[in-house]
Every structure is written in structure tokens, then in C-alpha cells.
Amino acid sequence: xxxxxxxxxxxxxxxxxxxxxxxxxxxxxxxxxxxxxxxxxxxxxxxxxxxxxxxxxxxxxxxxxxxxxxxxxxxxxxxxxxxxxxxxxxxxxxxxxxxxxxxxxxxxxxxxxxxxxxxxxxxxxxxxxxxxxxxxxxxxxxxxxxxxxxxxxxxxxxxxxxxxxxxxxxxx
Amino acid sequence: xxxxxxxxxxxxxxxxxxxxxxxxxxxxxxxxxxxxxxxxxxxxxxxxxxxxxxxxxxxxxxxxxxxxxxxxxxxxxxxxxxxxxxxxxxxxxxxxxxxxxxxxxxxxxxxxxxxxxxxxxxxxxxxxxxxxxxxxxxxxxxxxxxxxxxxxxxxxxxxxxxxxxxxxxxxxxxxxxxxxxxxxxxxxxxxxxxxxxxxxxxxxxxxxxxxxxxxxxxxxxxxxxxxxxxxxxxxxxxxxxxxxxxxxxxxxxxxxxxxxxxxxxxxxxxxxxxxxxxxxxxxxxxxxxxxxxxxxxxxxxxxxxxxxxxxxxxxxxxxxxxxxxxxxxxxxxxxxxxxxxxxxxxxxxxxxxxxxxxxxxxxxxxxxxxxxxxxxxxxxxxxxxxxxxxxxxxxxxxxxxxxxxxxxxxxxxxxxxxxxxxxxxxxxxxxxxxxxxx
Numbered sequence: 257x258x259x260x261x262x263x264x265x266x267x268x269x270x271x272x273x274x275x276x277x278x279x280x281x282x283x284x285x286x287x288x289x290x291x292x293x294x295x296x297x298x299x300x301x302x303x304x305x306x307x308x309x310x311x312x313x314x315x316x317x318x319x320x321x322x323x324x325x326x327x328x329x330x331x332x333x334x335x336x337x338x339x340x341x342x343x344x345x346x347x348x349x350x351x352x353x354x355x356x357x358x359x360x361x362x363x364x365x366x367x368x369x370x371x372x373x374x375x376x377x378x379x380x381x382x383x384x385x386x387x388x389x390x391x392x393x394x395x396x397x398x399x400x401x402x403x404x405x406x407x408x409x410x411x412x413x414x415x416x417x418x419x420x421x422x423x424x425x426x427x428x
Numbered sequence: 429x430x431x432x433x434x435x436x437x438x439x440x441x442x443x444x445x446x447x448x449x450x451x452x453x454x455x456x457x458x459x460x461x462x463x464x465x466x467x468x469x470x471x472x473x474x475x476x477x478x479x480x481x482x483x484x485x486x487x488x489x490x491x492x493x494x495x496x497x498x499x500x501x502x503x504x505x506x507x508x509x510x511x512x513x514x515x516x517x518x519x520x521x522x523x524x525x526x527x528x529x530x531x532x533x534x535x536x537x538x539x540x541x542x543x544x545x546x547x548x549x550x551x552x553x554x555x556x557x558x559x560x561x562x563x564x565x566x567x568x569x570x571x572x573x574x575x576x577x578x579x580x581x582x583x584x585x586x587x588x589x590x591x592x593x594x595x596x597x598x599x600x601x602x603x604x605x606x607x608x609x610x611x612x613x614x615x616x617x618x619x620x621x622x623x624x625x626x627x628x629x630x631x632x633x634x635x636x637x638x639x640x641x642x643x644x645x646x647x648x649x650x651x652x653x654x655x656x657x658x659x660x661x662x663x664x665x666x667x668x669x670x671x672x673x674x675x676x677x678x679x680x681x682x683x684x685x686x687x688x689x690x691x692x693x694x695x696x697x698x699x700x701x702x703x704x705x706x707x708x709x710x711x712x713x714x715x716x717x718x719x720x721x722x723x724x725x726x727x728x729x730x731x732x733x734x735x736x737x738x739x740x741x742x743x744x745x746x747x748x749x750x751x752x753x754x755x756x757x758x759x760x761x762x763x764x765x766x767x768x769x770x771x772x773x774x775x776x777x778x779x780x781x782x783x784x785x786x787x788x789x790x791x792x793x794x795x796x797x798x799x800x801x802x803x804x805x806x807x808x809x810x811x812x813x814x815x816x817x818x819x820x821x822x823x824x825x826x827x828x829x830x831x832x833x834x835x836x837x838x839x840x841x842x843x844x845x846x847x848x849x850x851x852x853x854x855x856x857x858x859x860x861x862x863x864x865x866x
Contacts, residue, residue: 305653308613309633328745328767364790366769366783366813367637367858368682369739369746371658372695372702372723375679379700397700398657399679403614403635 302424304358304404314404315358319346320423323381324416327362330376332384340381343423344388350428351391357382358422359399360406362415367401374399381421464845466592469506469535469559470494473552474515474542482545482574486515489552489581493539495622496585496599499823499838501845502592506535515540520555522564530559537565539588550574554584556591565591578624579865586864598818602862603825604629604639604648605836609854616650618665621838623850629663638682638858643689645862649673651681660694660711673711682726683707686733686753693717693727693736693753704738706753717755728773728780729753730797737761737771737780748782750797761799770814773797776821779841781805783813792826794841805843812837816861825849827857 304314315322320343323336332340347353359378361370378397386392407414470493473486490508497503512529519525520540530538541554555567566587570580582599589597599621606614616629616639630636632654639650647664655672660680663670674680678697685692691714692707704724706714718724722742729736737750740758745766751758762768767785774780779794784804792805792812806812810830817824822841827834831848834855839846850856 303656305635305656311612328741364811365746365767365785366726366739368695368725369723369741369769371637371679371681372697372725375697375700375702376723382700397678399697400635401637403637 302426303356303398304360304400304422304424308404314400314406315360315422315424318423318425320355320425322420322422325377325419325421327415327419328365328373330359330373330380332380336381337384340384341388344385344390347385347390347394348388353428354394354396354426356424356426357385357395357397358424359397359401360404360418360420360422361402362418363402363405363410364415365402367403371399371401371403374401377419377421381423464501464504466502466536467504467506467534468497468537468539468588469511469530469533470497470508470539471511471513471520471541472508472515473540473554474518474520475545476542477545479545482550485543485545485550485552485574485577489541489543489554489577489584490539492578492581492622492624493554493585493588496582496597497588499599499621499847499849500585500589500597501840501847502589503537506533520553522557522562525557525562527557527559527562535559537588537592539584545574548573548575550577550580552577552580554580556584556588578620578622582621595820595822596864598820598823598861598864600865601819602645602865603836603849603859604641604862605827605850605856605859606636606639607850607854607856609852609856614855614857616648618648619850621849627665629665640682640684640860641862643685643687643863645865648860649683649685649692651679651683660692674707684727684729686729687731688733691733691753693729695725695727704736715753715755717751717753718758726770728771730773731775731777737773739769739771748780750780761795761797763799764802768793772815772817772824774817774821774841775819778821781815781817781824781841783815792824792839792843803842805839805841806846807843814858816859818861819863823861825859825861827855827859 308314321339323339357378359374361374382395382397405418407417470490472490475486494505498505510533520542536559538557538559543552551571553569556565558565585599586597602618604618607617614636616636619626632652635653637651639648647662649662651658652661658679660674660683661670662673676696679695681695683692683694695702696705702723702725704717704727708714720742722740724740726739727736735750736753739746740749746769748762748768748771749758749760765784768782770783772781781794783790784793790811790813792815795802810828812828814827815824823838825838828837834857836849836856836859837846838849
């Protein structure tokens with residue numbers, strides 16, 4: 257029992273260390289100065305939010321393809337894993353690429369719950385890419401919840417398209 | 429039998445005189461929110477000013493009171509066009525009003541009064557009368573700038589509810605919400621209960637979500653993506669000064685001030701996983717409340733500040749839980765359905781409003797704080813979400829898609845009276861009802 261507890265603590269610490277390591281990279285364009293000594297990284301116009309601000313459809317696919325989720329789920333199904341393996345292969349060919357993983361939800365459910373769900377979706381996609389050998393510190397995550405839908409109809413087909421992780425290449 | 433026909437005949441005659449459909453004038457009808465049973469006439473106020481300006485203030489006052497009383501669900505608002513007494517040619521005290529002119533159009537309650545404008549200053553007196561007993565029930569005099577007429581009307585509507593229900597009404601307060609009425613992405617707004625004094629709080633042209641009121645009803649907490657991360661801000665509505673309170677990587681979401689104004693409960697992110705923590709006024713971590721690999725969001729304080737209701741999917745789908753703000757185990761409250769979110773603890777402490785997914789649609793429910801006595805408030809008219817309680821604990825503001833776009837509605841706590849609060853284009857969501865303004 258005691259050993260198991262120690263194991264949990266060690267895993268917890270590892271998660272905390274890995275987590276904080278990648279978190280520190282996740283800064284907005286204005287965050288560099290405040291963080292002190294951390295290099296500032298500009299964000300391209302590719303993020304769904306930047307596109308939405310300019311009146312463009314959020315998040316068109318680049319070299320990395322979107323993956324999709326079931327309602328109220330952040331689990332990766334087999335088609336998503338296949339797509340993530342393709343995305344992982346591209347990333348391993350482009351070792352300097354930095355990518356932001358966006359988690360999105362359909363319109364159903366509360367804004368706050370969906371923002372939390374989007375965070376879990378983005379994290380699930382990132383974690384799988386890391387298990388494929390992509391460097392953790394090249395992947396950041398952000399949740400947009402239900403705020404930036406691709407499709408605006410109230411149909412299952414539309415909701416399915418909106419429940420997605422989208423990958424934005426920030427720079428190579 | 430004969431007597432009944434006489435009563436009907438009198439009522440019919442009164443209806444004819446007023447140009448109204450037949451309506452019996454019976455005291456002691458069922459009186460409650462949603463009954464819309466108590467006929468009230470709100471007369472435009474008499475203008476006593478010496479100058480000719482501001483002649484519309486008396487009618488504006490009456491329009492705002494009418495609207496508040498409509499929202500309350502207790503009253504039937506009589507049509508101003510049917511009024512026989514004209515305000516500027518009649519008195520506004522019990523001994524100068526001809527009550528027959530009001531009883532004949534079916535009024536049981538009457539609001540009359542007068543106002544004087546000098547420069548920018550407005551002095552206004554309003555009186556509430558019982559038409560049947562021909563006596564004054566309440567009278568108030570208000571002083572302020574001309575721009576305060578809205579608050580004077582809302583305060584008097586609160587007084588009218590106090591007279592008829594024994595409890596002050598909730599109308600001298602404000603609603604914050606987010607809307608796409610002016611932009612593609614949600615901006616934060618505040619307004620009065622009659623949809624007036626609309627103020628756009630954020631002009632960030634980015635995603636803004638979940639505004640909630642500061643303890644003094646002068647400031648808001650909200651989450652904004654302006655730094656490309658969902659950070660928690662507070663903004664003073666008077667000075668416009670904005671302060672970044674929590675900028676932890678990932679979510680800083682759904683912040684709620686404790687009732688005593690000393691702490692903020694907020695959802696933060698721990699490697700993709702959301703957890704509820706308590707921050708102090710400057711945004712420093714005081715205590716972590718939840719600790720598991722599930723979603724934990726949407727904290728709502730109990731009025732005594734000792735417990736928090738929140739939403740967690742630790743058993744699969746989202747459900748409502750409650751836990752002590754000192755920490756410890758959480759207790760599950762909701763067991764009906766597999767998707768329950770958005771808990772809102774009533775100011776009286778006795779109920780929690782929440783949203784439940786039922787047959788694909790979202791509807792408002794209430795339950796007692798032990799999870800018992802579940803009641804459905806809305807019935808599958810569009811999706812009905814984001815409940816927030818009025819300061820008097822008798823009304824709830826929420827967002828509904830029943831008219832197409834999402835708009836704000838007000839219901840009483842039993843769901844009997846549901847009145848549309850906002851109109852126009854765009855989606856209005858995430859309403860938060862302030863405390864009374866003081």
C-alpha cells in the first residue's frame with residue numbers, strides 16, 4: 257500500500273514537471289515580457305481565434321488534419337488515432353515545427369463545461385502525439401469550447417464537424 | 429341566479445365603458461407569479477415643472493414600471509389608452525383622485541404621482557393606491573439627476589411588490605451578459621431590468637465569456653481571450669479600469685466572488701484537466717478545492733459562503749455536486765438524467781437552479797439543496813440555459829433559444845411566468861443578475 261502511494265506521488269511529480277515544462281511555452285504574443293527571460297513567440301494568423309477576428313471561417317486544415325470526437329467525450333477513436341499518426345509523421349519530418357492544438361465542441365451544453373471539455377480534447381490529442389515521439393515542448397493546447405464553430409446549423413452532421421481538435425502550425 | 433346575472437351585467441357594462449373584454453372584478457383571486465391576476469393602472473406622472481422641457485419623463489416612468497410589473501408575473505397591466513383621468517388635469521393624492529374613473533376600467537391598484545425638473549435635477553414622487561378602498565398604500569419621493577429616472581421607476585416597482593407580496597421586488601438591479609449583437613464574437617454588456625441603460629463593457633473583439641458580479645455590484649469578473657489565453661479579468665464599471673486577476677496557462681474560467689467579497693472561486697486548468705480553486709482578491713491561490721481527473725467547472729457559492737455547488741463529470745456525464753469551501757469530499761446532488769450543469773445557488777439558500785438535458789433539449793430545473801424536490805421550470809421550448817437568481821430569490825434570468833436567436837428571459841422560481849427580457853439581433857447568453865444597487 258505504501259509503495260503504491262509513493263508510486264502515485266512519483267507519477268504525480270513527473271506529470272507536474274512535464275506539465276509545467278510545456279505550460280511555460282504556452283504564452284500569448286504579449287506574455288514574453290511579463291514572464292521575464294522567456295522568449296516571445298509570435299502567433300501566425302492561422303489560429304481559429306485570429307481567423308474569426310478577421311471574419312474568416314475558423315481553422316482551415318493545413319498540413320495537419322482535424323480529428324473528431326463523440327458527444328461529451330475526449331476519447332480518441334480509431335479514425336482519430338490514424339489521423340494523429342499521419343499528423344505525427346509530418347511533425348517528425350518537421351522537427352522544428354511548433355503546433356498549437358485547439359480543442360473545440362459542438363453548441364450543446366454549457367459554455368463553461370464545453371471549455372473544459374475542449375481543454376481535455378486538446379490535451380488527449382497532444383498526449384497521443386507525444387506517445388508517438390513528437391516533442392512535448394513543441395505542442396501547446398488551447399480550448400475554444402463551443403465559441404468557434406465551423407458549421408452553424410443545428411444538425412448532428414454539423415455538430416460532428418464542430419467536435420474537433422484542430423492543429424495550427426505556429427512556425428517552423 | 430338573479431344576483432349572478434347582475435354581477436355579470438355590471439362587469440359587462442364596465443368592460444364596455446373601458447373598451448375591454450369582459451373581466452370580473454373579484455377580490456381574492458389567486459395571486460402569485462404567473463397568475464397575472466391583479467389589475468394595475470400606472471398613470472403617467474403629472475409634470476409640475478415650470479419649463480416646458482422633459483415632458484416625456486412622466487410617461488417614461490410609467491412605461492418602466494409597467495414593464496417591471498409585467499416581468500413580476502403578478503399583475504395585469506391595464507392599457508394606458510383606456511385611462512379616463514388625464515395626469516395633467518387631475519390630482520395624485522387620495523383626496524384628489526376620482527377613484528370611480530379607475531374602478532370603472534377595472535383597476536384594483538393605481539400608481540399616480542408628479543415630478544419637477546430644474547436644470548438636470550429631477551424630483552419625483554410616486555404613490556400607490558388601493559382603488560377599492562380609496563386609500564394610499566405607499567408613497568415615495570426621489571431626488572436625482574434626470575438620467576436616474578430609470579432607477580426611480582425600478583425602485584418604485586420594488587416598493588409595489590413589497591406592498592402586495594410582503595417582499596421587496598428585484599428590479600433596482602442590473603443584468604450582465606454576453607452578446608453577439610454588435611460583433612461576431614461575444615462581448616460583455618450590462619443593462620437595467622427594462623433593457624435600458626445598455627453599456628458595452630468589453631470592446632476586445634475577442635472571445636469573452638461568463639461575466640459575474642462583484643460583491644458591490646459595481647464591477648464584473650469575466651474571462652477573455654485578449655492575450656490568446658482564457659484569462660480572468662475584473663473591470664470596474666464606473667471607472668472602466670480593468671485588472672488581470674488570473675493568467676494561469678489554460679483555463680481561468682467562470683470566476684465567482686464569495687458573498688463576503690474576500691475570495692474568488694474559479695476553474696483553472698491542470699494539464700488539460702479543469703479544477704476549481706479559491707483565489708484571493710489579488711488572484712493568488714488560497715486553496716485547491718477539487719482534485720481528480722474529471723471536469724470540474726461552474727462553481728456557485730452558498731449564500732453563507734461555506735459551500736460551493738459545481739458541475740463535475742467524475743461519474744461519467746456532468747452532474748451537480750456540492751462541497752465545503754474548506755475542502756473535503758464532494759456530495760452528488762443531481763441523479764435525474766445524464767447531463768446536469770450550471771448550478772446556481774439561490775440567495776435565500778434553499779434551492780439550486782440548474783440545467784438538465786432531457787430528450788435532446790436543455791431545460792431549467794430547481795432542486796432543494798439536498799437534491800430533493802426536483803422541479804422543471806421550462807418545457808422544451810428551445811434550449812433554456814444559464815440560470816442566475818434575482819437578489820430577492822424569487823426570479824431567475826436565463827438564456828433561451830425559443831424565439832430562434834438566444835435571448836434572455838425572466839421566470840419566477842416556479843416557472844409559471846416567463847417573460848422575454850432582451851430583443852433584437854444576435855445571441856444574448858450567460859446572464860448574471862446583480863444584487864440590489866445601493
